[in-house]
Amino acid sequence: DAGITQSPRHKVTETGTPVTLRCHQTENHRYMYWYRQDPGHGLRLIHYSYGVKDTDKGEVSDGYSVSRSKTEDFLLTLESATSSQTSVYFCAISDRGQGNQPQHFGDGTRLSIL
Amino acid sequence: AQRVTQPEKLLSVFKGAPVELKCNYSYSGSPELFWYVQYSRQRLQLLLRHISRESIKGFTADLNKGETSFHLKKPFAQEEDSAMYYCALPHILTGGGNKLTFGTGTQLKVEL
Numbered sequence: 001d002a003g004i005t006q007s008p009r010h011k012v013t014e015t016g017t018p019v020t021l022r023c024h025q026t027e028n029h030r031y032m033y034w035y036r037q038d039p040g041h042g043l044r045l046i047h048y049s050y051g052v053k054d055t056d057k058g059e060v061s062d063g064y065s066v067s068r069s070k071t072e073d074f075l076l077t078l079e080s081a082t083s084s085q086t087s088v089y090f091c092a093i094s095d096r097g098q099g100n101q102p103q104h105f106g107d108g109t110r111l112s113i114l
Numbered sequence: 115a116q117r118v119t120q121p122e123k124l125l126s127v128f129k130g131a132p133v134e135l136k137c138n139y140s141y142s143g144s145p146e147l148f149w150y151v152q153y154s155r156q157r158l159q160l161l162l163r164h165i166s167r168e169s170i171k172g173f174t175a176d177l178n179k180g181e182t183s184f185h186l187k188k189p190f191a192q193e194e195d196s197a198m199y200y201c202a203l204p205h206i207l208t209g210g211g212n213k214l215t216f217g218t219g220t221q222l223k224v225e226l
Contacts, residue, residue, distance in 0.1 A: 042200060050209040
């Protein structure tokens with residue numbers, strides 16, 4: 001398995017609280033991604049990073065922000081969590097940007113917003 | 115816009131029976147395609163990619179451009195094949211990297 005660690009693995013919090021999820025990689029890969037997984041939707045891209053301090057939005061970015069201050073760490077922040085953000089969040093990494101380069105995924109963070 | 119369709123939410127087969135998990139895509143151009151597998155509460159793992167044309171765990175997938183399909187097949191299902199399977203289509207992003215467009219997934223259940 002690729003060296004990807006997500007923390008925390010599980011979190012329960014209340015509506016309106018800030019939440020930060022961390023993705024840490026030991027592969028020195030340039031590209032990092034955050035997806036959410038929901039029944040009936042598969043996985044959808046939230047934000048991605050193509051280098052330190054270089055990030056961009058995915059298809060479901062509203063309510064989320066990200067930061068990447070080091071190659072190995074990619075943080076996802078929910079500034080004010082809502083119940084609709086209850087989901088399983090996956091971090092992924094890839095080495096090159098070519099279309100045939102697959103992504104490798106972390107174990108996921110199960111987030112519940114009450 | 116690119117799209118991936120997996121029409122079956124659940125596919126139930128008996129052990130030893132053939133398996134076909136359907137995937138259709140919408141993409142202008144020559145696509146790359148992946149199959150990912152997710153065993154219960156585990157991370158997604160790359161199972162197959164179109165470009166390598168390899169067989170992993172007895173699974174194969176052929177790209178059919180005429181039918182815009184990339185169905186996953188296995189001649190004899192095993193109990194350990196029970197998992198969620200996702201078909202995914204990569205798309206190059208501004209700034210590099212690629213976005214994966216996933217289908218909604220098919221849960222394969224292999225019964226004894």
